[in-house]
Amino acid sequence: MTLTANRAPAEPAAEVRAAKRSNPLRFVILAALLALLLIVIAPLLIIAINAVKSPADYAGGGPLSLPTHLYWDGIVDFWNRVSFGQKLWNSFVTSFVVAVLGVVLSVLNAYALGIGKVKGRLWFLVFFLVANLLPQEVLVYPLYFLSKEVHLYDSLISIVIIFTVIQAAFGTYLLTSVYQEFPTELLDAADVDGAGKVRTLWSVVVPVSRPTLGVLFTFFFIWTWNEFFLPLVFLVSNDNQTVPVALGVLQGDRLMDATMTSASGLIGILPALIFFLVFQRTLTRGITAGAIK
């Protein structure tokens, strides 16, 4: 801004004209962005207003009118019909356990690769990178077959084991690059104090890298929460389903009317929205962390 001010005396006429022109332009651009934003969030708004509308209200006013009164029965009916509380609990437990175990496994791997610099670490890294890229379709049938053999099919345990490993592949890759830059002075100091490898890991490396571990935890939790393909294959019985699977298989159910469908959409969005608000700061930091390779 100061730059424009400095330049102004040299060509006053142009400057005045530019100022006059730029003012409406500013608001045209802002209006265009707002219109685009409205288009992006419109589907969510439509779902929200119809989730709290009674079927009669919907039949009368259509999908775009505001509800005449708040009607919670659609949500309550849906919640009870699919025992949504159970689904929430299943999703929460799996995502939480996967996030914890995934971080632990990533830390152990990255400690050996990034700080211990074990032999052949480049090959291990390539392995974890490739593991990261694999489509789940190429693993699904043998996993399905093997889990039946060991009686873990249709059990949350199988999902926890599989996702812990899959998420840790990403975590190892990311965390190793972080640990390669780990300040050597701290490690040397731990050495001098006579701390063993386990103590150094637990009382030096983990505390120092806690912010990164927090980001990883958040990622693992949300990713596992949103996973669809493998839970769809593995969790066939009603009591074991996670939220996405329960909602996904209900699609096209003839018993679902318009308002109940939007009710199901709304209660599916809410947990995700809550995580987003809770983790927002960590997330924006973390998305950038993933970019630095």
Added chain:
Amino acid sequence: MRRKGYWVFLVPGVLASVLVIVVPLVMTVWTSFTKWNGVGEQRWIGFDNYTRLFEDSLFWGSFSNILLLILAMAVVPTLLGLFLAAVLFDYVAKKFSNRWASLFRSGFYLPQIIPVAVTGILWGWILHPDYGALNRILDSVGLGGLAHNWLGEPGSALYSVMGIMIWVQLGYPIVMFMAGLQRVDPELYEAADLDGASWWQRFRKITVYLIRPEFYVVLVTTTISALKIFGPIFVLTGGGPSNATLVPSYFAYKNFFEKAQVGYGSAISTVLTVLIIVLSFVFLRLQNRSVSR
């Protein structure tokens, strides 16, 4: 001296990865050379599945659908996101305030946090031929003639899915690019201003040039997720109508779990895996070359 004995920490991670990733991967590749219905005897048939695959018009169809989905999930969001990120960073943040810029960013990112099953419910409902909101809106503004069974007609299903995927993906490049732009030295922009560069020139010569690393990361990750796409297809169209939206991963899923042609499904997923890995390494090479140039 500190380098010794760290391999112990790698043991759990490697064992778990072998169990969950290596063994299933090898089994799938092996199965792709056999005829197997999942329960009975597995018979070695050499390359028969692959020759059948390359003569299968459904397989080729699924790959041409994927090309269009790469356009919708990777190309369009990356380009549009680049432009929007530049407008938000270099115009809105400066002419209005950072608050506006981050408000827009969060809004555009919102569809990214919604679980895929919910995206399916949301759009399945909005595009529903009988009670969907979009047809109602078209009706009410007098464009009832445009009303469609958006996801249910072979002619429009894939384009509808593409539109939805642009909506889903757009926020990711915006967040990544805006984070990347934080690195850019503001003096560069001021110098360009002094030289009388227009906004468009600055965008092309500075913004685009400087965030090449993020550009590549976004393009690679979104292309890979397009190649892997399963959830949205499962919940929106189930690959239909008459295979108009069939994709490789869903094609493999159908062969595994609906048609019990496990060998054939394994061949499909093996081809997909090879394609993804080759593509990623080509991209990585290109990225390294362009960044170090």
